Amino acid sequence: MAAAGILFALPSILGLTLFTILPMLTSLILSFTDYRTVNTPKFIGFDNYTRLFDGTDPYFYNSLWVTFKYVILRVPLGLVFSFVAAFLLNLDFIRGKSIFRTIFYLPVIVPAVASSMIWIWLFSPDLGLFNSFLEALHIPTLNWLYSEKTVVPSIVIMSLWAMGSTIIIFLAGLQGVPRSLYEAAIVDGAGALRKFFNITIPMMTPIIFFNLIMGSIGAFQVFTEALIMTQGGPNNASLFYNYYIYREAFQFGEMGHASAIAWILFMIILIVTAIFFRTSKSWVFYESEV
């Protein structure tokens, strides 16, 4: 029994060890070395880290700032958009629920490379669909991906296009809210707003929390869009953190330095998740705790 158990789980145990734990520890060690693919790693203490924090590497704070900007826009907007979509879709009188659901999910399956191509084209300043809309409405056109100010919001808009998974998770959660709660509320004379804020939202907090965590972890790692659409530009205004790591490691061959940068990302994600978990006690409501 135990032997079979270990045997069946062996691939995953080996995988976890070989492809997660071992690389993780190696990367921590590498982050304290000078290692540029050609030389043998040389221990240099905290140099990689101090070079980042004292500003010797000019891109570090820049890419942190750019990434935070993306996360702060993308995560709340994504949650609100998909929650509203799921909530409306779940209303009793809506017909064609499954058609809407399919349409909302469709963008999720489009490969990131292909969706990047589509969106460069839509965002094109001279020939793009968006600017021709703005022109038709007599609103000044934008440079979208080609201006330092609008490049991050543009990529956020593109990412909001593919919110289907979150919508479906919210929708399933909404369908799980017991009807008896709403019926009791109607008996007590509660209106639509009261029902929404006093039943729907509290009952949905665990799922909102789940999507908040997963959404944030994902958003911190935005990469492909920037690589294909902007190459981090203009003037590094879309040099997202993961792109910065990729560039240091695979274009400049600075493996040690890039490992330090990657570990800082890991720490940031851990801290942000820990903060969410801390605050969750005061706003996430678990039925089982009642």
Place this chain on the structure above:
Amino acid sequence: MQKSRRISQIMVYSILIAGAVFCLLPLFWLIRSSMMTSLQIFEMPPKWIPEPFQFSNYAEALTSIDFFRFFRNTLMITVGCLAGALISSALGAYSYARLNWPGKNLFFSLLLASMMLPGAVTLIPTFIGWKLVDSINTYWPLILPAWFGSAFDIFLLRQFYTSIPRDLDEAAYVDGAGPLTIFMRIIVPLSKPALIVIGLFSFMNSWNDFMGPLVYLNEEKKYTLALGLQMFQSIHSAQWHLLMAASTVVILPVIIVFFIGQRYFIEGITLTGMKG
């Protein structure tokens, strides 16, 4: 009262339809642009419908770089990953859900925790590792990890397995069946929908993967569709009609798979969210 309800219903529908338009418009624009002549695509204000429909864009896009080779390469990686993901995740999940062995809970929590780890942390040492065994520019780094099970798949399947009544296994044990027989005869047949979900997600992941091939493949003849499309973009940067035709070709297989397996996708995502 009746009237105000009517108005709010119309408002809700309008918002949903606006959302649907937002989701479909880029795809419509892609297909519309893929069939235009190079002249018409530059017309301002833009036309909605191509005139004439120039289907030859597809032939031109497909022949200007070696798309069929990229297609075959991608298919090979996808199938390799799919088989590995199904076998190792199904067995692993069965073990975590049903069998008892020392250290099980520890490994399972580590597995769950590993989902939080950003890929960038492990990417560099993993790359160095593959380089040490001389496997850069081969498909090993892209396929082999799938054979060691993914945390996400194992978690999802384990959730599903726990919903299969234990009485079934126990009855089989009494009849003298071993764990492997139970797995093959009871668990696998009963968890087909969940296995399809894993298969679909695995297909999507390897078909759509960009970072993996980008890091590990450096010879054009080994490229996948995703890399091929990016290369196409750098060659034909201003030829939007061809680029859109090429993008459509890359998207088409996933769209077809999605429509065939749609029901399972929705189930799969629901399963991850609900029991998380």
